[in-house]
Amino acid sequence: MTQATPEITSLPDLLAVAWRIEADAVERYQALAAQMETFNNAELAAVFRDLARAEGIHAEEIRRMAGDLDVAARAREIDPWRSGESPESADLAEAHYKMTPWHALQLALAGEQRALAFFDHILKTATDEAVRKMAAEFVEEENEHVDLVRRLLRRHREPSENWSEDPDAPVAQD
Amino acid sequence: MSTAEMRLACKPGDYKSDVQPVWCPGCGDYHVLMSFTRAFAALGLPPEKIAVISGIGCSSRIPAYTNCYGFHGVHGRSLALAAGLKVTRPDLTVVVASGDGDGYSIGGNHFLHACRRNIDMTYVVMDNRVYGMTKGQPSPTTEPDFDTALSPGGTGVRPFHPLVIALASGANFVARAFSGSPNETADILVEAIRHPGFSFIEILSPCVTFRPDEKEWKSMVRPAPVEATDDAARAARRLMTDDGFNIGVLYRGERRPFQPPFGRADADLTALETEFVL
Numbered sequence: 001m002t003q004a005t006p007e008i009t010s011l012p013d014l015l016a017v018a019w020r021i022e023a024d025a026v027e028r029y030q031a032l033a034a035q036m037e038t039f040n041n042a043e044l045a046a047v048f049r050d051l052a053r054a055e056g057i058h059a060e061e062i063r064r065m066a067g068d069l070d071v072a073a074r075a076r077e078i079d080p081w082r083s084g085e086s087p088e089s090a091d092l093a094e095a096h097y098k099m100t101p102w103h104a105l106q107l108a109l110a111g112e113q114r115a116l117a118f119f120d121h122i123l124k125t126a127t128d129e130a131v132r133k134m135a136a137e138f139v140e141e142e143n144e145h146v147d148l149v150r151r152l153l154r155r156h157r158e159p160s161e162n163w164s165e166d167p168d169a170p171v172a173q174d
Numbered sequence: 175m176s177t178a179e180m181r182l183a184c185k186p187g188d189y190k191s192d193v194q195p196v197w198c199p200g201c202g203d204y205h206v207l208m209s210f211t212r213a214f215a216a217l218g219l220p221p222e223k224i225a226v227i228s229g230i231g232c233s234s235r236i237p238a239y240t241n242c243y244g245f246h247g248v249h250g251r252s253l254a255l256a257a258g259l260k261v262t263r264p265d266l267t268v269v270v271a272s273g274d275g276d277g278y279s280i281g282g283n284h285f286l287h288a289c290r291r292n293i294d295m296t297y298v299v300m301d302n303r304v305y306g307m308t309k310g311q312p313s314p315t316t317e318p319d320f321d322t323a324l325s326p327g328g329t330g331v332r333p334f335h336p337l338v339i340a341l342a343s344g345a346n347f348v349a350r351a352f353s354g355s356p357n358e359t360a361d362i363l364v365e366a367i368r369h370p371g372f373s374f375i376e377i378l379s380p381c382v383t384f385r386p387d388e389k390e391w392k393s394m395v396r397p398a399p400v401e402a403t404d405d406a407a408r409a410a411r412r413l414m415t416d417d418g419f420n421i422g423v424l425y426r427g428e429r430r431p432f433q434p435p436f437g438r439a440d441a442d443l444t445a446l447e448t449e450f451v452l
Binding site: 027031032034035036037038039076081084085091092093094095096097099 | 185187194195196198199200202204205353354355356357380382389392
């Protein structure tokens with residue numbers, strides 16, 4: 001999936017877009033959790049649910065920071081990703097029924113890194129001082145998230161190359 | 175509420191049902207569902223004004239995953255069902271979902287005549303070049319060298335070219351999209367739904383289980399190098415050099431949609447009962 005960077009010119013717009021990034025990530029992780037539940041992979045479903053919960057907390061923090069601003073409505077008005085996808089959203093195409101928590105965390109790491117790059121771009125290009133200040137805060141936060149996911153990844157060993165091999169594969173062609 | 179307000183108020187989630195999709199993780203159809211709901215929200219259509227009609231196959235599960243009106247019909251007959259619905263309920267937005275097996279093989283003949291008839295509806299075919307639900311048999315769009323236990327040595331059969339067929343048969347809007355770009359696909363859907371007459375969209379939607387090679391599609395697709403045309407002959411010439419991975423709208427025709435001279439006003443239940451009494 002491609003990522004696009006909408007132009008942010010005001011603090012309310014930045015807050016709305018930041019909220020939308022987290023909200024989209026929640027929705028995507030919930031979808032992945034549901035897929036894993038369908039495939040009876042409770043361990044991985046729990047990992048995705050935890051990731052969704054963490055993103056939900058971030059979304060709520062942004063909503064609080066925004067005060068009276070209706071971030072959801074503002075985000076719909078801006079419609080920031082008419083092309084491309086919200087940067088922190090995991091790519092559904094990367095899911096696999098044999099994937100492991102390590103793969104889930106790799107998806108999360110890629111999302112956090114895209115979000116970091118997104119806010120870093122705003123920090124470097126915005127002309128409004130309030131936008132720059134808030135973007136700097138988001139950059140710091142996303143850096144923390146990247147570090148956190150990296151720490152979580154250390155708890156899981158990278159799966160072998162043949163991790164997707166299934167001794168009872170659904171494929172009827174072999 | 176005005177249309178503009180409705181559009182702002184609508185969220186893609188408003189069009190999702192509580193039914194959990196059972197496609198394989200990684201399946202392109204998840205993204206197609208996302209494109210459907212985003213397109214409906216962008217159009218600001220109330221769910222009860224949309225009917226999603228399908229046949230049989232993985233892709234045809236999609237009506238159950240939306241909270242619009244839906245009909246999961248019989249194999250290959252989605253277009254016949256949809257045509258009947260649209261002529262009797264022209265007020266509904268009719269979107270038809272199919273796959274390359276359901277739509278081009280079992281329902282191939284309906285495809286030709288739906289294009290020819292030009293009823294105002296949108297036909298979406300999620301093409302993964304394989305029969306996924308029945309475990310990986312070659313479909314009409316499968317490459318001739320697809321060498322598996324079910325097709326030893328490959329099929330040796332020239333694949334069906336859906337856009338060529340649609341154009342030659344008279345479809346009024348012809349496009350190709352890629353499931354991995356859900357926003358761009360939603361944009362094409364919006365345009366197709368708005369375009370009068372029969373709109374056809376082929377969506378390349380990888381089957382990660384039976385065609386893992388299709389994961390490469392995301393690096394193979396590209397925006398079509400030329401703008402859409404309203405000249406069918408020019409569109410046909412473009413298709414002569416098409417390798418199947420150009421994404422975008424190919425053709426926007428100006429043919430008047432077919433609508434028989436009757437509609438909802440005539441759909442009086444008592445009259446129908448009288449007509450069909452045995």
